[in-house]
Amino acid sequence: MGTQRGPGRPSKGERELARLRMPVELKARAETAARSQGLTFNDYINGLAAADLGMPYGQQEGLDLGISA
Numbered sequence: 001m002g003t004q005r006g007p008g009r010p011s012k013g014e015r016e017l018a019r020l021r022m023p024v025e026l027k028a029r030a031e032t033a034a035r036s037q038g039l040t041f042n043d044y045i046n047g048l049a050a051a052d053l054g055m056p057y058g059q060q061e062g063l064d065l066g067i068s069a
Contacts, residue, residue, distance in 0.1 A: 030044060030045065043057075
């Protein structure tokens, strides 16, 4: 029996923590690219990996990152 979630964003499914080390400049540029596309850093990195592997990746829509146009 699964646990019931409270209000908030819907689950993206089962996840596993993956820690990695990145060169400082690479991480900074990836964070900037993610923000410019209205994505979280996590969704940006997952999207790149999924695209490279030919796998679907459904990021959450409408996540307000405090970006103003």
